[in-house]
Amino acid sequence: MNRSRILGAGHYVPERIVTNQELSEMMNTNDEWIVERTGIHERRWFTPGVDTVNNMAAKASRMAMERAGIEPSEVDFIVFATITSDYFLPGNGVLLQRELGLANIGALDVKNACSGFLYALTVADQFIKTGMYRKILVVGAEIQSSALDKSDEGRSSAVIFADGAGAVILGAVGQSEPGILSSHLHSDGAFAEELYCIAPSSSGEVRLSQEMIDRGDFFVKMNGNTVFKHAIVRFMEVINEALNHNGYTKDEIDLLVPHQANLRISQYVQQKLELPDEKVFNNIMYLGNTTAGTIPIALSQAWEQGRLKKGDLVCLAAFGSGFAWASVLLRW
Ligand code: UT7
Numbered sequence: 001m002n003r004s005r006i007l008g009a010g011h012y013v014p015e016r017i018v019t020n021q022e023l024s025e026m027m028n029t030n031d032e033w034i035v036e037r038t039g040i041h042e043r044r045w046f047t048p049g050v051d052t053v054n055n056m057a058a059k060a061s062r063m064a065m066e067r068a069g070i071e072p073s074e075v076d077f078i079v080f081a082t083i084t085s086d087y088f089l090p091g092n093g094v095l096l097q098r099e100l101g102l103a104n105i106g107a108l109d110v111k112n113a114c115s116g117f118l119y120a121l122t123v124a125d126q127f128i129k130t131g132m133y134r135k136i137l138v139v140g141a142e143i144q145s146s147a148l149d150k151s152d153e154g155r156s157s158a159v160i161f162a163d164g165a166g167a168v169i170l171g172a173v174g175q176s177e178p179g180i181l182s183s184h185l186h187s188d189g190a191f192a193e194e195l196y197c198i199a200p201s202s203s204g205e206v207r208l209s210q211e212m213i214d215r216g217d218f219f220v221k222m223n224g225n226t227v228f229k230h231a232i233v234r235f236m237e238v239i240n241e242a243l244n245h246n247g248y249t250k251d252e253i254d255l256l257v258p259h260q261a262n263l264r265i266s267q268y269v270q271q272k273l274e275l276p277d278e279k280v281f282n283n284i285m286y287l288g289n290t291t292a293g294t295i296p297i298a299l300s301q302a303w304e305q306g307r308l309k310k311g312d313l314v315c316l317a318a319f320g321s322g323f324a325w326a327s328v329l330l331r332w
Pocket of ligand 1: 033034038113157160227291320321
């Protein structure tokens with residue numbers, strides 16, 4: 001059986017920087033609250049007519065392919081994680097296939113929100129292990145800012161979510177090579193309505209009515225406090241599950257790349273695992289929470305900054321809407 005390995009990572013974030021100060025002009029919030037409660041100083045929001053989920057994903061993908069040293073023609077399959085697809089139908093995988101000019105390869109969309117990239121990576125890993133494909137483009141990309149209620153009512157979500165795209169090339173390598181060691185996927189739908197977006201919905205008479213618009217059904221709704229409390233528990237569980245499964249201890253981790261939900265969540269996990277700062281990667285301070293985008297963007301930046309070296313033990317972990325949570329342990 002093959003092992004799969006990340007051969008290259010890339011990312012793209014929109015040019016528009018939105019500071020906390022700018023948010024405080026839109027809603028009743030302030031820099032001090034946002035920094036203290038979330039760790040975020042600024043984030044990137046897309047520019048309508050310029051950025052799309054598809055074109056950001058394509059930029060991230062081209063960078064990942066270049067860094068992996070592969071030609072687009074070598075990509076066998078696409079797995080695209082997003083909850084903010086450009087169209088309601090079809091998904092973004094096929095748009096990326098077209099944009100990159102990839103011959104008629106398959107494209108799969110994954111809609112698991114903040115854990116989406118780890119679910120996507122795990123799906124790709126299975127295809128590679130079985131030998132069905134040798135090189136898979138795995139993407140996490142989102143435009144969240146158009147689903148945010150920027151009034152006082154939506155302020156707890158509006159200050160954390162942001163836009164951006166990341167991509168990796170997952171390739172087949174021999175069993176003795178470094179690569180993905182294990183994945184651990186979980187969900188608990190009992191909490192679906194703690195972080196969700198109702199519209200457009202297939203189960204109404206029409207998918208988007210004036211009434212739904214007036215009610216703000218197309219805004220992301222989050223009960224932040226409940227999500228936070230579950231996140232810190234599940235993060236710890238799923239990271240320990242990955243370590244135990246492979247017979248490693250927490251001090252053997254070289255880099256933890258947590259989903260960038262809230263800096264306080266990452267810091268809690270860091271403290272519990274007793275990891276020094278250099279062993280935890282955070283970029284939420286200047287990029288916010290880009291849902292499925294956070295982990296591949298972080299991997300791309302961590303690699304750029306020389307924080308990922310061949311053979312490093314890397315733990316990826318995520319928690320979010322669903323609830324769904326996941327971890328992937330790998331040797332870089
Ligand atoms: O990415 C996937 C999953 N998402 C997460 O993991 C997010 C998890 N949750 C969180 O990050 C945090 O819960 C938030 C950042 C969303 C909120 O922080 P919090 O510390 O849990 O605040 P809270 O919701 O308990 O609200 C505390 C107070 C409230 O005021 P009162 O009732 O105490 O007077 C809120 O109305 O802070 C108020 N508040 C704000 N004040 C200024 C909420 N949002 C804001 C804001 N600016 N943006």
